[in-house]
Amino acid sequence: MKIWKLDRLQDLFAALAGERTLYIPADVAGQAKFTPWEPGMEMTKALNTNRSAKDLFFPQVEDLAAFKITGRQIQVEDNREDVEDFVIFGVRACDARSFSILDKVFLEEPADTYYKNRRDHATVMTLACSRPEATCFCTALGIDPQAPGGDVSCWVEGENLYLQANTQKGEALLEKLPAMEEGEKPQGDASVFDRLPLKDVDFSVFSEKALLHWFNSPVWEELSRSCLGCGSCTFVCPTCQCYDVKDFDTGTKVKRFRCWDSCMYSDFTMMAHGTNRPTQKERFRQRFMHKLVYYPNNHDGEIGCVGCGRCLRKCPISMNIVKVAKALKEGSV
Amino acid sequence: MQERVIEKAAQLLESGLCSRVLGWKKGEFFYDVTPGVFTTAQEVRNEMVFTPFCGANLSKYLIAESRKEGKVAAFLKPCDTYSFVQLQKEHRIRRENVYAVGVQCEGMCDLDSLTALNLTGITGAEGLGENLKVFTLYGEETLSRKDALSLRCNDCKSKKLLDCDEILGESGEEQDSHRFDQVEALEAMTAEERFAFWRRELSKCIRCNACRNVCPACSCEKCVFDNPNSGVENKAAADPFEENLFHIIRAFHVAGRCTDCGECTRVCPQHIPLHLLNRKLIKDMNQLYGTYQAGADFETKPPMLDFTQEDPEPSIITNGRDSG
Ligand code: SF4
Numbered sequence A: 001m002k003i004w005k006l007d008r009l010q011d012l013f014a015a016l017a018g019e020r021t022l023y024i025p026a027d028v029a030g031q032a033k034f035t036p037w038e039p040g041m042e043m044t045k046a047l048n049t050n051r052s053a054k055d056l057f058f059p060q061v062e063d064l065a066a067f068k069i070t071g072r073q074i075q076v077e078d079n080r081e082d083v084e085d086f087v088i089f090g091v092r093a094c095d096a097r098s099f100s101i102l103d104k105v106f107l108e109e110p111a112d113t114y115y116k117n118r119r120d121h122a123t124v125m126t127l128a129c130s131r132p133e134a135t136c137f138c139t140a141l142g143i144d145p146q147a148p149g150g151d152v153s154c155w156v157e158g159e160n161l162y163l164q165a166n167t168q169k170g171e172a173l174l175e176k177l178p179a180m181e182e183g184e185k186p187q188g189d190a191s192v193f194d195r196l197p198l199k200d201v202d203f204s205v206f207s208e209k210a211l212l213h214w215f216n217s218p219v220w221e222e223l224s225r226s227c228l229g230c231g232s233c234t235f236v237c238p239t240c241q242c243y244d245v246k247d248f249d250t251g252t253k254v255k256r257f258r259c260w261d262s263c264m265y266s267d268f269t270m271m272a273h274g275t276n277r278p279t280q281k282e283r284f285r286q287r288f289m290h291k292l293v294y295y296p297n298n299h300d301g302e303i304g305c306v307g308c309g310r311c312l313r314k315c316p317i318s319m320n321i322v323k324v325a326k327a328l329k330e331g332s333v
Numbered sequence B: 001m002q003e004r005v006i007e008k009a010a011q012l013l014e015s016g017l018c019s020r021v022l023g024w025k026k027g028e029f030f031y032d033v034t035p036g037v038f039t040t041a042q043e044v045r046n047e048m049v050f051t052p053f054c055g056a057n058l059s060k061y062l063i064a065e066s067r068k069e070g071k072v073a074a075f076l077k078p079c080d081t082y083s084f085v086q087l088q089k090e091h092r093i094r095r096e097n098v099y100a101v102g103v104q105c106e107g108m109c110d111l112d113s114l115t116a117l118n119l120t121g122i123t124g125a126e127g128l129g130e131n132l133k134v135f136t137l138y139g140e141e142t143l144s145r146k147d148a149l150s151l152r153c154n155d156c157k158s159k160k161l162l163d164c165d166e167i168l169g170e171s172g173e174e175q176d177s178h179r180f181d182q183v184e185a186l187e188a189m190t191a192e193e194r195f196a197f198w199r200r201e202l203s204k205c206i207r208c209n210a211c212r213n214v215c216p217a218c219s220c221e222k223c224v225f226d227n228p229n230s231g232v233e234n235k236a237a238a239d240p241f242e243e244n245l246f247h248i249i250r251a252f253h254v255a256g257r258c259t260d261c262g263e264c265t266r267v268c269p270q271h272i273p274l275h276l277l278n279r280k281l282i283k284d285m286n287q288l289y290g291t292y293q294a295g296a297d298f299e300t301k302p303p304m305l306d307f308t309q310e311d312p313e314p315s316i317i318t319n320g321r322d323s324g
């Protein structure tokens, strides 16, 4: 394991940024956000970013192609942004796991080349957690917040930052940095994770019963009643993956772009069928069925949530996946 | 107050006067209450709460709830009652199907206001009165409720309970709220500074539409921006400036109907101070057309729907001759 003195963290950032663009979680207009590092930029004190790290691979809006029509000729332009190698520092274990959930969707054949391009160019440096929020429940989903994974894992312990490469990409990156002392990381105090109030939420039940059992549960009606259909939960969620493809007439050509979509919206997947989910109950049900039942059904039982707790903190009416999971299990609200 | 609210709700259901109760449901952590509908007294006794975290404005739910069969009892805070009156003025609520219970309010707190006090890992809290005892993963702290008030309750404009069938506690008075102080600070900036301020704030917007969906003045069955047939449907903007404009347009669209309930800013996951846009318009309208408070009564015509020969034409006043 390599050791870097924390009081020289800015030097580490400078060294990384000398290699390629470096993103760190920093406060921008009062919000923690993955931001391109500039000299002097400090890491946020917040545990995690407001929006998730998926933004760097699957941005909210992205150009796909442009079409220029001259007479009967259609000229197709590939107008995607050039992506160069970049590093993300400070990704938490939950967000790091979300990449593998997204990969199973976007990298499966036929792979989404826009997403793949960014994934290929990225080196992910994770950061272990030691001061979780009460809304964190990564551990209930089998994620170890103290072994965060990624290409390089980092730990803060005492006055040091400990770094360990997990992949070839990670090793290659660390080799380019100034020489570092080697050493072992002291064992940190992990007892706080045993006190997390949501550590025992049971997500295993969802594989025990048939899909329709959950779909037809009587609890959806009441759970969804006060949902505003705002989609905040889907936009801050690191594992939400839906998008819509739109055309925009610029006057000289047609720009085709994609933007995030949300199953909480009335026109979600309307392009496929005109009467999809008529009320908020069906839309709401889609979100949670997808995370808890459909995704695991399609991906060897893996739950489509990483327990980051963002939806718990952000929902205007405080309805969220934990309340839903508990209510579904109990069968009543 | 919590006990009285729960008792009243249970009684209204048991007596058969109401078939449903609209109130707040307890959550996992004390601070995460959800607006909910209760149909039995037992449900009310098990799950209903009235804590310092019942910030959500329930009035907009009455649009849907008052159209259902039977009478719904709604528990409303002072600011909620302004929205309640305003929605009636716009003929959105069937008053005869609502039994409005006004609840005296000491101001509400929220998770953001606790976080702003540098509290992290909040697992719960205790206290229904002047003090809050907050439990966290890292210890506990007792604070005065006043210090933990949410942004909007810090600037509470009025404690009056309007148009209620019954009141728990007392209806209060309009308050000297200093709610325009920040607007004045913005007005004092140079145009460039102000532009930079709003660009920085509004560029955080993720267009989740929480602000619009929670807003009692935004009560269209289908917003044009959600309607694929409208031609302006807009899930995400093709250009980041669109987001900025969306909010300015929305502020103008609710001008004269916005009661300044503060819900937009409360719900914004990106902490954008949207209320400042609305307050700027309220302040301008007050200056130009005389003080007006949306939702304060049933009679006064909103300035944007009223016309007199004497009405100033602000665009002419400011056009090059006067910066006011
Ligand atoms: S569903 Fe909620 S807790 Fe789970 S990953 Fe998404 S935002 Fe995080």
Ligand code: SF4
Binding pocket: A234, A239, A240, A241, A242, A261, A262, A263, A264, A286, A287, A288, A290, A291
């Ligand atoms: S269906 Fe809903 S929950 Fe699932 S990824 Fe899409 S937006 Fe998220």
Ligand code: SF4
Binding pocket: A047, A048, A092, A093, A094, A095, A129, A132, A133, A136, A137, A138, A139, A144, A145, A306, A307, A308, A309
């Ligand atoms: S959910 Fe787990 S990994 Fe994510 S921030 Fe919280 S403790 Fe860390």
Ligand code: SF4
Binding pocket: A226, A227, A228, A229, A230, A231, A232, A233, A234, A264, A314, A315, A316, A317, A318, A319, A320, B210
């Ligand atoms: S669950 Fe909450 S955040 Fe999600 S759409 Fe409904 S109100 Fe919005």
Ligand code: SF4
Binding pocket: B204, B205, B206, B207, B208, B209, B210, B211, B212, B267, B268, B269, B270, B271, B272, B274
């Ligand atoms: S709630 Fe905030 S982020 Fe969402 S649309 Fe409104 S301003 Fe934008």
